[in-house]
Amino acid sequence: xxxxxxxxxxxxxxxxxxxxxxxxxxxxxxxxxxxxxxxxxxxxxxxxxxxxxxxxxxxxxxxxxxxxxxxxxxxxxxxxxxxxxxxxxxxxxxxxxxxxxxxxxxxxxxxxxxxxxxxxxxxxxxxxxxxxxxxxxxxxxxxxxxxxxxxxxxxxxxxxxxxxxxxxxxxxxxxxxxxxxxxxxxxxxxxxxxxxxxxxxxxxxxxxxxxxxxxxxxxxxxxxxxxxxxxxxxxxxxxxxxxxxxxxxxxxxxxxxxxxxxxxxxxxxxxxxxxxxxx
Amino acid sequence: xxxxxxxxxxxxxxxxxxxxxxxxxxxxxxxxxxxxxxxxxxxxxxxxxxxxxxxxxxxxxxxxxxxxxxxxxxxxxxxxxxxxxxxxxxxxxxxxxxxxxxxxxxxxxxxxxxxxxxxxxxxxxxxxxxxxxxxxxxxxxxxxxxxxxxxxxxxxxxxxxxxxxxxxxxxxxxxxxxxxxxxxxxxxxxxxxxxxxxxxxxxxxxxxxxxxxxxxxxxxxxxxxxxxxxxxxxxxxxxxxxxxxxxxxxxxxxxxxxxxxxxxxxxxxxxxxxxxxxxxxxxxx
Numbered sequence: 001x002x003x004x005x006x007x008x009x010x011x012x013x014x015x016x017x018x019x020x021x022x023x024x025x026x027x028x029x030x031x032x033x034x035x036x037x038x039x040x041x042x043x044x045x046x047x048x049x050x051x052x053x054x055x056x057x058x059x060x061x062x063x064x065x066x067x068x069x070x071x072x073x074x075x076x077x078x079x080x081x082x083x084x085x086x087x088x089x090x091x092x093x094x095x096x097x098x099x100x101x102x103x104x105x106x107x108x109x110x111x112x113x114x115x116x117x118x119x120x121x122x123x124x125x126x127x128x129x130x131x132x133x134x135x136x137x138x139x140x141x142x143x144x145x146x147x148x149x150x151x152x153x154x155x156x157x158x159x160x161x162x163x164x165x166x167x168x169x170x171x172x173x174x175x176x177x178x179x180x181x182x183x184x185x186x187x188x189x190x191x192x193x194x195x196x197x198x199x200x201x202x203x204x205x206x207x208x209x210x211x212x213x214x215x216x217x218x219x220x221x222x223x224x225x226x227x228x229x230x231x232x233x234x235x236x237x238x239x240x241x242x243x244x245x246x247x248x249x250x251x252x253x254x255x256x257x258x259x260x261x262x263x264x265x266x267x268x269x270x271x272x273x274x275x276x277x278x279x
Numbered sequence: 280x281x282x283x284x285x286x287x288x289x290x291x292x293x294x295x296x297x298x299x300x301x302x303x304x305x306x307x308x309x310x311x312x313x314x315x316x317x318x319x320x321x322x323x324x325x326x327x328x329x330x331x332x333x334x335x336x337x338x339x340x341x342x343x344x345x346x347x348x349x350x351x352x353x354x355x356x357x358x359x360x361x362x363x364x365x366x367x368x369x370x371x372x373x374x375x376x377x378x379x380x381x382x383x384x385x386x387x388x389x390x391x392x393x394x395x396x397x398x399x400x401x402x403x404x405x406x407x408x409x410x411x412x413x414x415x416x417x418x419x420x421x422x423x424x425x426x427x428x429x430x431x432x433x434x435x436x437x438x439x440x441x442x443x444x445x446x447x448x449x450x451x452x453x454x455x456x457x458x459x460x461x462x463x464x465x466x467x468x469x470x471x472x473x474x475x476x477x478x479x480x481x482x483x484x485x486x487x488x489x490x491x492x493x494x495x496x497x498x499x500x501x502x503x504x505x506x507x508x509x510x511x512x513x514x515x516x517x518x519x520x521x522x523x524x525x526x527x528x529x530x531x532x533x534x535x536x537x538x539x540x541x542x543x544x545x546x547x548x549x550x551x552x553x554x555x556x557x558x559x560x561x562x563x564x
Binding site: 005006008009012013015016017019020022023024026027028030031033034080081082084085087088089092093101102104105106107108109111112113114115116117118119120122123124128144147148151175176177201202204205206207208211212232235236239240245248252255256259260262263264267 | 284285288289291292293295296297298299300302303304305306309310313361362363365366368369370373382384385386387388389391392393394395396397398399400402403404429432433436459460461462463465466483486487489490491492493496497517520521524525535536539542543546547549550551553554
């Protein structure tokens with residue numbers, strides 16, 4: 001017997017609508033659950049105090065500092081490389097075999113799981129270059145991890161700058177680099193910043209690549225060669241070793257709020273960029 | 280003078296453009312250099328098909344971990360793929376554009392929730408639930424599959440919606456003008472046209488599930504054995520690396536890098552397929 005199309009239509013809408021709703025509910029549940037359990041723990045002392053007794057009590061200041069510094073180091077390294085790459089791909093060369101290889105390399109790098117970055121960072125920066133577990137080892141590892149995101153987003157932003165801008169600049173006698181530096185990059189800036197922010201978001205939430213390269217010291221770092229612990233790592237250690245569920249929830253709440261704020265800002269910027277392009 | 284500067288900048292940028300590729304090669308070289316000699320020494324068969332992982336007795340067989348990774352990943356796909364694709368279709372075809380414009384960013388926003396948080400939810404909420412209602416230790420293949428299935432939803436939804444959104448509207452109009460219902464036009468025309476993108480989203484999500492580490496360590500239970508049922512505790516390849524890396528040295532550490540080599544090979548193959556699926560789709564259009 002054949003079911004009339006009218007009913008298959010209704011059935012399909014019901015099933016897929018339920019699936020969509022279910023997806024949203026789960027994701028909202030995760031946020032609400034963590035914030036509900038964690039926010040009561042969070043107060044000024046929790047945010048600004050030093051941890052005591054391995055994090056069983058006290059605050060999470062070093063973890064907050066680590067979470068702020070590590071992505072900063074990563075960006076300082078990845079941004080010049082990523083933007084430089086995208087400028088070369090978009091402005092200095094045509095599509096040829098070389099760009100295909102470069103693009104393939106970027107795509108492959110984007111697919112490597114974070115634990116492999118952790119292994120590599122550990123054996124290369126920590127062991128072979130004898131840098132030890134530190135801010136710089138972790139920053140370098142994260143920089144490689146977020147490089148593909150920055151390259152892709154920046155290239156898209158640079159390509160979105162209208163050609164007329166470049167032509168005007170060339171007609172005024174500017175060289176290619178002057179055009180890139182004074183005309184193209186300023187106009188592509190919101191897109192570039194979007195890519196960088198995406199990288200920051202990913203770095204802040206990362207654990208596997210960080211724990212083997214930046215270590216997990218619960219101190220305030222004094223230099224690039226000091227070990228740091230990020231909030232994600234702190235949360236993982238508190239939860240995994242059963243040190244303190246209460247402080248784990250508190251850390252998770254601060255972590256999630258930071259990431260949501262970063263992503264929200266990124267989204268706002270991306271939206272702004274798209275609106276400008278479609279004008 | 281000016282021309283000389285320009286040439287220098289061109290060469291400088293070209294050099295910089297190799298940074299991603301060079302990093303990729305560096306990673307591959309160092310992981311392989313640490314891992315491959317170990318695999319050769321232990322024997323390809325003994326390493327991949329040996330079922331004893333006892334580092335203190337110099338026994339390094341990763342067969343249980345390979346099977347566990349496979350089960351957990353397949354489980355995650357069974358849960359995540361239908362939900363994600365249904366969501367992507369629903370958002371594109373059955374919902375006003377304004378709703379889609381709110382829902383899609385919300386889902387992408389939530390893609391940023393760190394994996395450790397998902398893992399923790401798995402431990403606190405999901406594992407006790409499984410223990411109470413299905414039996415077993417709770418921390419299991421099932422728990423890991425559910426958590427990973429949820430974690431890959433944003434990946435699948437985001438890439439699939441882009442693929443479905445890229446199908447030209449004329450296709451849909453043609454189907455509808457022939458008297459098809461919306462659902463008929465979706466499953467007979469739109470999905471087929473967006474196939475390569477949807478497949479790519481599934482393969483990329485598979486790579487992500489296979490490579491996920493922290494959430495899996497927390498919810499899978501980490502017993503080294505071939506699982507007999509979905510309620511058994513298991514240890515995946517990624518969990519094996521991350522759990523023992525801290526204490527390992529010498530041969531044990533090399534064994535963990537060798538585990539990384541296996542993981543890297545599988546994931547690179549998956550990504551290669553996904554990248555060519557996307558390219559193939561673009562070429563056809």
